[in-house]
Amino acid sequence: MLAVPALTITARDAGSRARAGVLRTAHGEVRTPAFVPLATKATVKGMLPAEVAALGYDIVLGNTFHLFLDPGHERIARLGGLHEFMGWSGPIVTDSGGFQVFSMGHGTVADEIKGRTPHGGHRQGGILAIEERGVRFRSYLDGSERFMAPETSMEIQAALGSDLALVFDECTPLNVPRDYTARSTERTHRWLRRCLDWHHEHGPDGQLVYGIVQGGVFEDLRLESAQAVAASECDGIAIGGSLGAEKAEMHTVVDWTTAALPEDRPRHLLGIGEIDDLVRGVELGIDTFDCAMPTRLGRHGMVLVPDPGRRWRVDLSQARWKDSDEPLMDGCPCPACALGLTRGYLRYLAHARELTGMRLFTLHNLAFVERVMRRLREAIGAGTLAAEAAALRSGAAP
Amino acid sequence: MLAVPALTITARDAGSRARAGVLRTAHGEVRTPAFVPLATKATVKGMLPAEVAALGYDIVLGNTFHLFLDPGHERIARLGGLHEFMGWSGPIVTDSGGFQVFSMGHGTVADEIKGRTPHGGHRQGGILAIEERGVRFRSYLDGSERFMAPETSMEIQAALGSDLALVFDECTPLNVPRDYTARSTERTHRWLRRCLDWHHEHGPDGQLVYGIVQGGVFEDLRLESAQAVAASECDGIAIGGSLGAEKAEMHTVVDWTTAALPEDRPRHLLGIGEIDDLVRGVELGIDTFDCAMPTRLGRHGMVLVPDPGRRWRVDLSQARWKDSDEPLMDGCPCPACALGLTRGYLRYLAHARELTGMRLFTLHNLAFVERVMRRLREAIGAGTLAAEAAALRSGAAP
Numbered sequence: 001m002l003a004v005p006a007l008t009i010t011a012r013d014a015g016s017r018a019r020a021g022v023l024r025t026a027h028g029e030v031r032t033p034a035f036v037p038l039a040t041k042a043t044v045k046g047m048l049p050a051e052v053a054a055l056g057y058d059i060v061l062g063n064t065f066h067l068f069l070d071p072g073h074e075r076i077a078r079l080g081g082l083h084e085f086m087g088w089s090g091p092i093v094t095d096s097g098g099f100q101v102f103s104m105g106h107g108t109v110a111d112e113i114k115g116r117t118p119h120g121g122h123r124q125g126g127i128l129a130i131e132e133r134g135v136r137f138r139s140y141l142d143g144s145e146r147f148m149a150p151e152t153s154m155e156i157q158a159a160l161g162s163d164l165a166l167v168f169d170e171c172t173p174l175n176v177p178r179d180y181t182a183r184s185t186e187r188t189h190r191w192l193r194r195c196l197d198w199h200h201e202h203g204p205d206g207q208l209v210y211g212i213v214q215g216g217v218f219e220d221l222r223l224e225s226a227q228a229v230a231a232s233e234c235d236g237i238a239i240g241g242s243l244g245a246e247k248a249e250m251h252t253v254v255d256w257t258t259a260a261l262p263e264d265r266p267r268h269l270l271g272i273g274e275i276d277d278l279v280r281g282v283e284l285g286i287d288t289f290d291c292a293m294p295t296r297l298g299r300h301g302m303v304l305v306p307d308p309g310r311r312w313r314v315d316l317s318q319a320r321w322k323d324s325d326e327p328l329m330d331g332c333p334c335p336a337c338a339l340g341l342t343r344g345y346l347r348y349l350a351h352a353r354e355l356t357g358m359r360l361f362t363l364h365n366l367a368f369v370e371r372v373m374r375r376l377r378e379a380i381g382a383g384t385l386a387a388e389a390a391a392l393r394s395g396a397a398p
Numbered sequence: 399m400l401a402v403p404a405l406t407i408t409a410r411d412a413g414s415r416a417r418a419g420v421l422r423t424a425h426g427e428v429r430t431p432a433f434v435p436l437a438t439k440a441t442v443k444g445m446l447p448a449e450v451a452a453l454g455y456d457i458v459l460g461n462t463f464h465l466f467l468d469p470g471h472e473r474i475a476r477l478g479g480l481h482e483f484m485g486w487s488g489p490i491v492t493d494s495g496g497f498q499v500f501s502m503g504h505g506t507v508a509d510e511i512k513g514r515t516p517h518g519g520h521r522q523g524g525i526l527a528i529e530e531r532g533v534r535f536r537s538y539l540d541g542s543e544r545f546m547a548p549e550t551s552m553e554i555q556a557a558l559g560s561d562l563a564l565v566f567d568e569c570t571p572l573n574v575p576r577d578y579t580a581r582s583t584e585r586t587h588r589w590l591r592r593c594l595d596w597h598h599e600h601g602p603d604g605q606l607v608y609g610i611v612q613g614g615v616f617e618d619l620r621l622e623s624a625q626a627v628a629a630s631e632c633d634g635i636a637i638g639g640s641l642g643a644e645k646a647e648m649h650t651v652v653d654w655t656t657a658a659l660p661e662d663r664p665r666h667l668l669g670i671g672e673i674d675d676l677v678r679g680v681e682l683g684i685d686t687f688d689c690a691m692p693t694r695l696g697r698h699g700m701v702l703v704p705d706p707g708r709r710w711r712v713d714l715s716q717a718r719w720k721d722s723d724e725p726l727m728d729g730c731p732c733p734a735c736a737l738g739l740t741r742g743y744l745r746y747l748a749h750a751r752e753l754t755g756m757r758l759f760t761l762h763n764l765a766f767v768e769r770v771m772r773r774l775r776e777a778i779g780a781g782t783l784a785a786e787a788a789a790l791r792s793g794a795a796p
Contacts (some may be wrong), residue, residue, distance in 0.1 A: 041746075041747075041750050041752055042743070042746065042747075043747060043752055043754040043755075044754070045752060045753045045754060046444075046753035046754055046757060047754060048733050048737075048754070048757075048758075049737070050733075070746070070749075070750070071720065071742070071746045075720065075721060075742065078721065078723075079721075079723055079740050079742045079743065080723075080740075085740070085742075085743050086739075086743065087737040087738075087739050087743075299753075322469065322473065323473060323476065323477075325476075325477055325478075335446050335448075339446075339447070339485040340485075341484075341485050342477055342478075342483070344469070344473065344477045344483075345440070345477065345483050345484065345485075348439075348440065348468070348469045349439075349440075349441060351468075352439050352468070354439055354441055354443060355443045355444035355697075355753060355756060355757070356441040356442070356443060356444055356445060356446070357441075358753060359444060359446075359753070359757070360446075
């Protein structure tokens with residue numbers, strides 16, 4: 001944790017909470033607002049580090065839970081830490097593992113959190129016990145019993161040597177009673193304290209620690225949580241957990257939360273990355289976002305296009321593109337677009353599950369999202385965010 | 399077919415049949431001897447066209463059989479031909495589809511041909527009938543009945559617009575009686591005639607046609623076949639079929655064959671690409687080689703290293719590399735080696751089946767093979783092939 005704020009705000013939008021700035025970390029600066037590509041298992045899937053940087057990305061996100069189970073944080077530490085291990089010399093944020101641990105416990109929490117699959121309540125997956133001390137669970141890799149406490153998560157992230165660590169939280173799903181959410185959020189606050197205490201004692205110099213605001217879809221719980229996290233000495237604040245069943249509700253939850261956050265600390269919105277959500281999040285004062293969307297969609301033949309009517313995406317694996325001589329998108333600098341490859345060819349690669357297709361679509365999607373973020377950053381600086389946001393929402397090419 | 403020879407020989411080795419030269423095609427020149435990476439389904443798996451070229455490769459090989467079944471040669475023709483379809487502007491060779499069609503008929507012919515899996519005789523796979531007219535078989539994609547005759551293969555390759563087409567042959571497996579091989583080889587010669595006749599009438603201007611020498615492991619059949627193919631007006635000559643159960647036998651079969659081939663036509667060795675086989679093949683006067691080995695091995699975590707005792711390969715997915723801080727190889731310009739990534743990290747990527755690993759290993763293996771070929775080319779020009787071949791055989795880094 002740092003004595004001085006990690007974020008320098010260089011421009012503010014007059015008509016919204018949006019701000020542009022520079023987030024300083026031990027491995028360099030992040031221009032904000034920024035999207036953070038996932039490097040879940042110590043690599044952005046299919047991409048070389050230099051390619052991620054060349055697209056304009058300053059920072060990537062490694063996954064504490066997966067790296068803990070395999071290859072193990074101690075092994076990564078012996079091999080020089082996560083930066084050296086994966087050959088990425090820029091900033092790295094690591095999530096806490098809370099989301100993944102509780103995903104197992106809450107069944108399809110990943111879907112529930114995004115409101116996609118309503119469930120009646122809890123189901124026990126790989127979780128053996130959720131206790132005040134921490135969580136016991138079985139490894140999805142070998143069935144071995146593992147334990148993760150707030151201190152464990154911080155210890156793993158310390159060993160990984162990430163620039164930004166996230167505190168360990170319980171990620172409560174959408175469809176649980178308010179009472180469960182309230183108790184869970186209070187425990188998350190106690191765990192925040194334990195994380196910060198561990199980090200104060202043992203954490204690496206220069207590693208920033210982000211607290212996490214929980215509270216589900218309940219305004220008072222979100223406000224309480226925002227205040228509790230803001231009252232701690234964390235360097236930045238992340239917004240996590242269930243953000244609602246629909247986009248509008250998610251935007252409302254983020255609105256409540258950022259309204260209650262201090263101005264001087266960086267804010268991260270966890271697991272959100274659709275184009276309209278990025279635009280709205282920036283307006284609401286979010287500095288960084290992470291999401292599997294651009295990379296995961298790409299691996300399944302889905303590519304981003306400036307078309308809000310289709311949620312900015314086209315499924316190239318569909319038969320309708322078989323004979324198409326259309327390019328993917330005009331004006332995009334990614335290899336598929338720059339080479340003028342036809343949708344007919346790209347459809348063939350997607351349908352045949354060719355590695356080259358997964359890679360081309362990942363490159364395209366990451367290029368698309370980076371250019372959206374760049375336009376938003378530049379618009380904040382130029383005082384034109386309202387017009388830029390309207391243009392992007394209505395389908396302007398980034 | 400061309401009036402002038404496609405190959406210009408620029409240097410000959412004094413102590414062997416090796417020669418270096420330039421193969422001229424409608425889409426540019428190929429520096430020989432050369433390895434041809436597979437672009438089976440209109441892409442070198444995981445690689446962008448510019449990356450393949452940047453490694454030093456002049457030419458890639460597309461697969462007639464697979465492209466016929468999906469997306470179909472007519473569709474590729476409508477989308478501008480194979481070069482434009484896949485975004486590769488350099489030379490392309492297409493195989494005839496014979497190997498794949500007969501692989502289905504002969505069971506595991508792919509293994510048998512390389513002597514890996516001895517079988518007692520024929521098994522019927524997807525083949526419905528092998529007739530003088532051609533072969534009826536079922537598509538492995540949708541079970542539909544398809545037919546491929548020599549003329550069909552040439553028509554497909556004409557539609558694809560490849561620079562080098564291979565004639566349709568029966569690829570006889572290793573473990574069939576001499577009598578079957580003799581009859582099959584004679585049919586291959588009749589099919590050669592039909593292919594050349596079709597191409598003479600309908601083939602695209604500037605497309606080179608290679609005949610294929612068959613004859614199994616029988617010296618007299620190989621000689622007869624070499625003479626029959628050489629007597630035709632084909633532009634180049636490929637060596638196919640069963641080359642023996644062991645490397646030494648394969649080298650002997652190639653030795654018989656190239657001794658009987660005319661000097662002025664380019665020679666291609668089908669499906670061969672291990673390091674010692676490339677070295678020996680060059681000494682025996684082969685100009686071009688293709689093989690799935692470097693790319694396929696890479697996708698399975700196997701990387702090439704200068705170590706003849708381990709067949710020039712290391713299996714990175716093995717647990718022994720878990721804690722290794724060794725680099726993959728010194729002096730290699732590929733990204734994995736240039737970044738100094740540890741075998742520990744690469745093992746993790748291989749074990750987790752990460753796309754990035756498949757890509758890094760493919761890049762490394764293709765870089766390795768290209769540098770072997772470059773050293774052999776340069777050594778022929780410099781009159782130092784014997785020393786160079788000895789060095790590579792004994793484990794010198796390429």
